[in-house]
Amino acid sequence: MNNARTVAVCLLAALCVATSLSSCVSNIPISTDYNAESEKHEVVVGLRFVTNRRLQTTDSDGDYYGDDLGELTAGECKVGFEENDRRGDVLRVDPAPIGSVLPANGTQPFVIYIHGYGESFARSCRRAALLQHRLRLQGRLLLFSWPSSTYLTYAQDADDLEMSLGHLNELLSAVADSVGQQRMILLAHSMGSRGVVDALKLRDDDPGKFSRIVFIAPDIRRDVFLENVCMLQERASDITVYMSDNDRVLWLSAAVNTSGRLGLAKEFSIDIEHINVVDITPTGTNDISGHMYHMFNPAVIEDLQVMFGVKSPDSHREYQRIAASTEGFWTLESATIAD
Numbered sequence: 001m002n003n004a005r006t007v008a009v010c011l012l013a014a015l016c017v018a019t020s021l022s023s024c025v026s027n028i029p030i031s032t033d034y035n036a037e038s039e040k041h042e043v044v045v046g047l048r049f050v051t052n053r054r055l056q057t058t059d060s061d062g063d064y065y066g067d068d069l070g071e072l073t074a075g076e077c078k079v080g081f082e083e084n085d086r087r088g089d090v091l092r093v094d095p096a097p098i099g100s101v102l103p104a105n106g107t108q109p110f111v112i113y114i115h116g117y118g119e120s121f122a123r124s125c126r127r128a129a130l131l132q133h134r135l136r137l138q139g140r141l142l143l144f145s146w147p148s149s150t151y152l153t154y155a156q157d158a159d160d161l162e163m164s165l166g167h168l169n170e171l172l173s174a175v176a177d178s179v180g181q182q183r184m185i186l187l188a189h190s191m192g193s194r195g196v197v198d199a200l201k202l203r204d205d206d207p208g209k210f211s212r213i214v215f216i217a218p219d220i221r222r223d224v225f226l227e228n229v230c231m232l233q234e235r236a237s238d239i240t241v242y243m244s245d246n247d248r249v250l251w252l253s254a255a256v257n258t259s260g261r262l263g264l265a266k267e268f269s270i271d272i273e274h275i276n277v278v279d280i281t282p283t284g285t286n287d288i289s290g291h292m293y294h295m296f297n298p299a300v301i302e303d304l305q306v307m308f309g310v311k312s313p314d315s316h317r318e319y320q321r322i323a324a325s326t327e328g329f330w331t332l333e334s335a336t337i338a339d
Contacts, residue, residue: 030065040080042083043082043133044091046077047077048076049075049124049145050074050101050144051145051146052147053065053070054070054147064121065093076094086130086287088129090122102142103178105179109184109185109308110142110184111135111137111141111186111308112186114144114186114192114196115128115189115190116190116192117157117191118153134301135308144171146195147160147164148191172184176208182210182237184211185211186236188213190217190249193220196215197225210237214242217263218241218261220261221260222259225262239275242294243263243265244290247293250264272328276330278321279331280299283334286298300332317335318334319333320332
């Protein structure tokens with residue numbers, strides 16, 4: 001690794017650590033009160049999850065989900081936070097049979113969220129719970145928590161994600177059997193986008209289509225994505241890519257990986273049929289990294305609410321998609337400016 005790339009790796013780690021004050025998180029015991037639920041929490045979110053993290057045991061902490069690969073298990077974590085809190089506290093984690101966390105038949109789409117790299121089990125629960133709350137997807141979101149670790153293990157996380165593809169496909173098949181594939185939305189963030197593309201490549205005998213695939217700040221090579229566009233179009237009725245030139249994590253990832261990342265809007269102007277590309281750069285940044293905009297940027301949150309059927313497209317909107325000169329490309333801007 002040359003000196004420039006070494007510096008980029010260090011900067012990427014430093015920026016990601018700065019993004020979250022919870023880089024060194026305590027283990028969250030299973031089936032025990034971690035924090036008593038109390039009136040100090042304005043919001044308590046019950047989040048269903050499926051994970052392939054190995055259940056580990058220590059004398060001091062009891063059983064907890066670690067950062068090693070294991071078998072598929074499931075459960076619910078409860079997360080409490082203040083309305084404007086960005087971190088939250090995991091109050092309790094309870095295991096449950098996988099069948100019990102799968103959605104029941106219904107009419108509304110069901111979202112499976114695949115997180116990015118550098119997320120311990122506790123952090124993935126906190127972030128997914130905040131996302132579920134802000135998108136108003138109570139009972140309609142399921143977290144797939146793969147054994148990502150700390151912000152200093154980028155290459156190891158990539159390997160662990162590759163080893164998780166079979167488990168991710170097991171989950172997708174189980175949910176499809178429960179609600180039907182056309183009701184399923186795959187929502188992937190950062191490195192999780194790479195996992196979704198690679199997992200879907202393995203579903204050669206899958207005759208159905210997912211309702212949508214949504215890539216948020218995708219940390220995947222542009223050329224790899226373009227090589228798989230036809231496959232993705234066969235697997236999903238709608239594909240949306242959110243990107244931003246304010247994403248500092250992806251700029252550093254581009255330097256580390258010496259390749260263009262899909263989540264960066266700069267000079268990305270390829271006309272791809274049946275794929276919507278949304279450049280959110282005009283909406284600015286709402287966190288130090290510019291990488292977590294699906295949770296912190298009100299413009300993106302509102303746009304996702306409309307896409308997921310939570311908010312009517314005919315209702316009053318604070319932000320609007322503005323069509324670019326290339327079909328399928330949009331910028332997300334304040335509705336006041338758009339008018």
